[in-house]
Amino acid sequence: MAPPLLQVRNLTTSFATERGRLIAADGVSFDISAGETVAIVGESGSGKSVTALSIMRLIPSPPGRIEAGEVVFEGRDLLKLDDAGIRAIRGNKIAMIFQEPMSSLNPALPVGLQVAEPINLHRGASWAKALELAKELLGRVRIPDAASRLAAYPHQFSGGMRQRVMIAMALACQPRLIIADEPTTALDVTVQAQILDLLKELTRETGSSLLLITHDLGVVARYADRVAVMYAGCIVETAPARALYRDPRHPYTLGLLASVPRLDSDVSHRLMPIEGQPPDLALLPKGCAFSARCRHVIHSCRVARPPLVEAEPRHWKACFNDVRDHTSAS
Secondary structure, three states: OOOOOEEEEEEEEEEEEOOEEEEEEEEEEEEEOOOOEEEEEOOOOOOHHHHHHHHOOOOOOOOEEEEEEEEEEOOEEHHHOOHHHHHHHEOOOEEEEOOOHHHHOOOOOOHHHHHHHHHHHHHOOOHHHHHHHHHHHHHHOOOOOHHHHOOOOHHHOOHHHHHHHHHHHHHOOOOOEEEEEOOOOOOOHHHHHHHHHHHHHHHHHHOOEEEEEEOOHHHHHHHOOEEEEEEOOEEEEEEEHHHHHHOOOOHHHHHHHHOOOOOOOOOOOOOOOOOOOOOOOOOOOOOOOOHHHOOOOOHHHHHOOOOOEEEEOOEEEOOOOOHHHHHHHO
């Protein structure tokens, strides 16, 4: 059996703040296989984006620091590469699509030049050849009249079209892995679906793996093969997407699912919010970080942090309790 394309092991990233050390990603571990789509879900502040930026080694230092762990990509630990080594990976073998394209695109350069740059830099193509390939990429992501849009600037595109430009840039060097960090946050619902359908279609065509960072469980159900649920910097549950929806095993996952509207539910079905607020990462409780908000808390939850254990094949949870019997109540 082939090894995973990406193996993240015990990744820990912290930030120095006025209130002390804040652990934003705490012992995060997961795998991504070739051609697989893995989604990381959770509330804002759960550590999803920090995990993605840590993989790319884009954590600003100071105040951030990757303290421990391994990020093994194609057999090499990215955390041990020198600056030149990681630059050769970024935008080439691993590409990233950020939340807000307007802050990621250079407003002073034509989009054609920005899409062509990684082809020129990483593939050694001439600028003429790189621009020709950029035109093909813009057409591939369904930007109308791609040839004339090469000379356009980011402000001349709509939000959805700017995100298509970001996807074209990500695909420019035919990466093995694409990391998409909340790629549809600022878009309306119709455009969101178009962008995600396009992203899934293109990764399927190219054979690229996809790490999708999102807070939207509806997105997960439609696009992901496997799901990792994060809370307070930790992965609390991970499973194949269908198994997670069919049989969630962590109270936080249950809460997320209960708070999502469903078209197939009875009109009397009430959405159940997760009470309380996410914990302060600088003042985490001694035991389980979710214990103060959990309806199924037991004594062990307040005194020790539950480890991530395999509840059944390929389905892992970090919980002392068995919440399956309480699903109907959640």
